[in-house]
Each structure stands twice: as structure tokens, then as C-alpha cells.
Amino acid sequence: MDLDSWLKEAKIVIEPLEAELIALNCLAPMGADRSWLVTHGDLPLDGTMEMDEMVARRMGGEPLAYVLGTKWFYGRKFVVNRDVLIPRPETESLIELVKTLDLPLRPRFLDVGTGSGCIGITLALEYPQSYVMATDLSTRALDMASSNDVIHEGRVDLLQSNLLRDLELEEDEKHFDVVVANLPYVSHDWEWIDEQALGYEPSKALFAHNNGLSMYQRFFKEIGHYEKAGKLWIDYVVIEADPCQHEALIKMAEKAALRFVKKDGFGLMFEDGWRYWWDEQTQDFVHKPQEVLDWELEHGVVHWLPEEVEREKRLGDW
Numbered sequence: 001m002d003l004d005s006w007l008k009e010a011k012i013v014i015e016p017l018e019a020e021l022i023a024l025n026c027l028a029p030m031g032a033d034r035s036w037l038v039t040h041g042d043l044p045l046d047g048t049m050e051m052d053e054m055v056a057r058r059m060g061g062e063p064l065a066y067v068l069g070t071k072w073f074y075g076r077k078f079v080v081n082r083d084v085l086i087p088r089p090e091t092e093s094l095i096e097l098v099k100t101l102d103l104p105l106r107p108r109f110l111d112v113g114t115g116s117g118c119i120g121i122t123l124a125l126e127y128p129q130s131y132v133m134a135t136d137l138s139t140r141a142l143d144m145a146s147s148n149d150v151i152h153e154g155r156v157d158l159l160q161s162n163l164l165r166d167l168e169l170e171e172d173e174k175h176f177d178v179v180v181a182n183l184p185y186v187s188h189d190w191e192w193i194d195e196q197a198l199g200y201e202p203s204k205a206l207f208a209h210n211n212g213l214s215m216y217q218r219f220f221k222e223i224g225h226y227e228k229a230g231k232l233w234i235d236y237v238v239i240e241a242d243p244c245q246h247e248a249l250i251k252m253a254e255k256a257a258l259r260f261v262k263k264d265g266f267g268l269m270f271e272d273g274w275r276y277w278w279d280e281q282t283q284d285f286v287h288k289p290q291e292v293l294d295w296e297l298e299h300g301v302v303h304w305l306p307e308e309v310e311r312e313k314r315l316g317d318w
């Protein structure tokens with residue numbers, strides 16, 4: 001059988017573009033691209049078993065990304081298997097939200113629930129001088145993230161952690177400019193969800209209780225707790241959720257002193273409402289809500305001093 005005949009048959013049973021992508025995937029070692037497929041239609045195929053199997057898997061409803069073993073995210077290719085959620089186009093809005101921020105030269109990012117690693121690795125590549133820590137509860141997901149990290153320059157620190165609970169941060173590691181999280185937020189109660197289509201992906205990467213909000217509930221609680229205890233110092237939090245959950249999440253975040261800044265598609269951005277301030281009397285940093293600090297500055301209780309500004313800058317530049 002030649003390539004043209006194989007494509008003709010495959011295009012009857014699956015989407016034409018998908019048939020071409022499967023052929024391209026299997027013929028990649030020969031340098032195939034889409035125009036190559038057109039000019040090599042008479043290429044005799046030694047065996048078509050691998051390509052036929054991929055078509056059969058697709059016909060059975062398996063997502064194309066798992067069949068091909070790859071998915072593009074923010075212009076880069078990531079390897080995926082059934083241990084990780086397939087990166088979604090709507091998640092790219094989280095990267096766009098981060099890019100609207102005026103960040104220091106060497107920003108520090110924390111990606112919670114990294115899955116394939118697509119968010120953390122993209123941030124590491126978009127901000128070449130950044131430090132990125134990425135966590136997941138699933139060791140299998142971390143293995144996949146690690147493979148992607150190796151493919152994409154290997155700049156991300158991967159760590160197993162149940163949300164923030166297992167983070168053991170040294171004093172000089174507690175500050176993150178942005179914490180990004182795309183946690184499970186799909187509710188089993190949503191009638192518009194095609195659970196069969198999602199059945200190939202790990203359910204622990206997708207579903208959450210309490211109308212899909214339970215994971216973010218825990219996440220915000222932990223952030224509030226860690227910030228108060230001085231275990232973590234965050235400037236911004238960027239999360240993904242269904243737009244129907246945004247209002248509830250904004251209220252939930254407020255309880256952790258996180259103020260809503262803006263949204264973009266499925267993405268929500270919050271600003272930390274707590275600030276570190278250099279206390280002249282104790283000669284140490286104190287952690288206080290932004291409103292308190294604003295009031296103290298206005299009433300002359302504390303003052304901006306060049307030395308403090310300098311120190312703030314240095315901390316912000318870690």
C-alpha cells in the first residue's frame with residue numbers, strides 16, 4: 001500500500017487532519033511535514049501496523065494527544081500520556097495573565113499541580129532568568145513533567161507535595177512572585193460535561209467536590225495559613241477555573257487576603273493583600289495587611305526610607 005491509499009482510507013474513518021497528523025507522527029524520522037505528505041503520496045509503506053493501531057485507538061474515542069503522545073502548549077510541544085491531563089488551550093490564558101505583570105528580572109514562580117509540567121516549563125522558558133518550582137501529588141505526573149523538563153532545557157525544580165503541605169522552604173526560598181495553579185475544578189454534577197470523553201484522563205486531575213471548588217478551597221486556606229505563619233510570601237496568585245466558578249472563587253480568595261486583580265478567559269489573577277515592611281524598632285521584617293500599611297504610611301507611623309526601598313528591591317529580586 002502506498003501513502004496516498006493509506007491516507008484515503010484513514011480519512012474515511014477519522015478526521016482528515018487527524019489522519020495526516022498520525023501519518024506525520026509515524027513518518028517523522030523520514031523528515032515528513034504536511035507538504036512532504038503531498039509530494040510523497042506514491043511512497044510504498046513497508047508496514048502500516050503502527051499507523052493502523054493509532055487510527056483504531058482514535059476511532060475508539062481516545063483523545064488524539066494520547067494517541068500521538070504529544071500536545072502543543074503555548075507554541076511548544078509537550079509529551080503526554082494517560083498519567084497527565086492533556087494541556088488545554090484555555091490554560092494558556094494563565095501565561096498571558098502572568099505576562100501582564102511587571103516582574104523583577106529574576107522572578108520566582110511556583111506551579112502547583114503541574115501535571116505534564118506545561119505551565120511551569122513554559123514560564124521557565126518565557127522568563128529565562130527565573131526560578132521555577134513545580135509540584136504535584138502524583139509521582140507519575142511528576143515523571144512526565146520531568147521528561148518534558150529534560151526536553152525543554154531542564155530548568156524546573158520538581159517536587160512531590162500535597163498542595164502546599166509538603167513544601168519545606170528555607171528562609172531565602174519563601175518568596176514567590178507568582179504562584180500559578182490549575183487544580184482540578186470539574187464537578188460531576190455539571191450536565192454539560194461529557195464524562196466519557198474525559199474518561200481517558202486521570203480523574204484526580206479533573207474532578208473536585210463541592211461544585212468543583214473543594215481543591216481551591218483547600219488551596220486558598222493553605223495560602224492564608226502559610227502567609228500568616230510567615231512560611232510563604234507570595235505577591236500574585238494566578239488560577240484557572242470555569243467562568244461559572246469565578247465569583248465564588250473571588251470571595252474565597254478574599255478570606256486568604258488575596259485581592260482580585262483581573263481575569264482572562266478561564267484565568268483569574270489575585271494580588272496578595274499582605275506586605276512585608278522593615279520595622280525600625282525590631283530591626284526585622286513585619287508582615288502586615290496592605291490596608292494597615294497604607295494607613296500607617298499616610299499617618300506617618302512608618303516612612304519610606306531609601307534604605308528600606310533598597311532592601312525591598314533586593315528581596316524582590318531574589
Ligand SMILES: C[S@@+](CC[C@H](N)C(=O)[O-])C[C@H]1O[C@@H](n2cnc3c(N)ncnc32)[C@H](O)[C@@H]1O
Pocket residue numbers: 084085086087088091112113114115116117118119135136137138141161162163182183184185204205206
Ligand atoms: C487540572 S490538572 C492540571 C495539570 C497542568 N498544570 C495543566 O495545566 O495541564 C491538576 C493537577 O493537579 C494535581 N493534583 C491533584 N490533587 C493534588 C494535590 N492535592 N496536591 C497537588 N497536586 C494535585 C493532579 O495530579 C493534576 O496533575
